Amino acid sequence: MSNNKILIVLFTFLVSFDMSCKSNPESIVKPESETETEEKANQDYFEYSNPQLYNSIDDGNMFRDPCIIKEGDTYYLTGTRWPHFEEWGVVNGTAIYASEDLKTWRLVCNPVTRPEANGLEWWKYYFWAPEMFVDNDKYYYTVNCSQNGPGGQLQEVALFVADQIEGPYTPISVDKSIIVGNDAHIFKDTDGKTYMFISGITGFEIDLMTGKIIGDVFECVKPTSDQGEWTSASATGFEGPYVMLRDGIYYLFFSTWARGYEIGYATATNIKGPWTMNSDPIYGSMNEAACARTGTTYESGYYENDFVESGHNTVFSGPDGRDWIVAHVFAQPFTGGYLENHVEMAFDPIEFRAGKIVVFDGSREVKGPTLGIKRILIEN
Template identity: 35%
Template sequence: MNKIWLSACLLFTLQYSSAQTDTAAAFRYTNPITRDTALSMRDHFIIKVGSKWYCTGTSNPVWTGPNPGVRLLESDDMIHWKQHSWLIDGAKLPADCPYNGRFWAPEIHFIQNKYWLTVNSGKVTADDPKGMKTHSVWLFSADHVTGPYKLVNGPLTPQYNNDATLFEDEDGQTYLYCSGNGLFQAPIDLPTGKLKGSIQKFLDKREPGYPDWMQGGIEGPFVIKKEDMYFMFFSTWTRGYEVGLLKAPTPLGPWKLVSDQPIFGTRKKGYRPQLAAGGGYSHLQFQDTEDPYCETGHNALFTGPDGQLWSSCHYLMYEQRPYPYSKTLEPWETLPQMGIEPVYYHDGRFYMHNPTWTEQWVVPQKRK
């Protein structure tokens, strides 16, 4: 009897110890991750290098004129973030610099043993104080994620384009994707920064046969390959900020929607009503999401704290959020902040849960 009792105690102890170890190893996070006016950005793009994570994005002010440049945040744990440096400091650019405008949605990709920075900007002039008439894509490279970055080429396209991203296929060919009243694509030679052929528009926001939640606008492409299929995440801001998913058998398409509904995001009837109306979307045709946000969008994927794929977005609090939230926003809540969520792959497609705002626990999967 004593042996049986001792065996049972030992088994319980081992199970309890294992549970305690799993709990201790769990990654805990609460969105928004950043809650600091000084660290506020939109369009967060995160890259893991060694044991650290780095993040860049669109700095404030976003809409009122030239912003200060391309900043880099740094974190050891994905929870605590600090300013590392300015990869491009707008105050240090010469007056005749052709990319001294708004620095929207920069991204950093590690390809061919170098770091490639895409920046979307234009030239500020007296007639164009925001540089939007020449707003397009610029390519920089560096040997280290923290720089210094040197200009490779730009503008990469002869027209307004924004939200550029890069993707390297297994054969070494690299592709550029971007937005601009629709989504565009082209192969690119990274060392020279020159497109192989002209940039091609492959999806319009009012594409025939596509759902009307895209009609307000589509942007922010991000491409990844899984099981010989190419997937493109993109964002739409017709009803708030939502993320859609496309797939294709080749990196240049043909692209088709994976789901007739967004796979992630927030939507609010009272937010941006003029855009919803302009996009042809009646407020009566959808329900508000339960989250306290009015924006959770412009996502990109990165390697998370558990070694799996995660998604980053900018999260912006909604003034009309329900109780128990205060009706008066704190200073950090009036600005976009970083939000993250796990990404799952199942039955030939990617999934994401709804945006979270309470503490979440993610236990790393055991290696088999």
């Protein structure tokens, strides 16, 4: 074939290819940068930083024992209000705050307020560790109170109910408490039965309509030297129970204070146990002063953070659809009492893996809480 014929054939092919692309634009291969731009348009990021300090909550004084639940696109937060302990001031009841971004919070209601001293209500003091629980379009609210003043710290469980999360909340039992105990948590099983768990850690079936206990109270976990110093029977107690069911396995979170404030968990295949404790805590803090006080061993670098205290967790549905753990933290060493130390909050994504709980710092598995600014990918 002559050179002229070759040029004619090549020119005809190029014209045909150009016309084909113009008539079918989708056949054009997009530049890589344009493709990446379209992909990024379908992605977003949630940025957060531990520890979190919210000036809008209790005039800048953050909750202890935070509990977060998500309703629609709104997060609701409650917890033990400042000054947290009755010896240093009067806690006037409880509060619920709301947020769409987990950063800016607004007060929506005060579910429980301190009654008059001569009132018929049995709950008078403390108002510790409230939690929210939603079931059959009813909003249940537990809080741990005392009939006695400062010095008589016998805690008892109060239970309230409302038709909407903003209230108003009415008591299930006015003349007496549900049970003597602290840190009440409600869990509903797949068979429709509802259980309450309290510090200790013990549980029992409960009728939410009446507040009546059904059957016997059963023991879940208790301090023991078998698991190591963090659960030492001579140095700590177990508190802050929180139960979840994932893929047929029950997970029971709890906090101990032998070495600072640490969160561990136990697993079971039946809500009443037997429960098997995980050998190590997964979220928390260890500090030398606490270890010296309880005679336990301080392990430098065990956690990702240098917080003084991290504990009493709940779990909520996070912005990326995963489960997230939330706990209160103290970032500074104690200098003379709780009033001199500002309580803060930390949360991080977690996963449940066939009997194991994993905490994440981005894609890295850690013992949290994490520290500093984090960015989590949100897929739209």
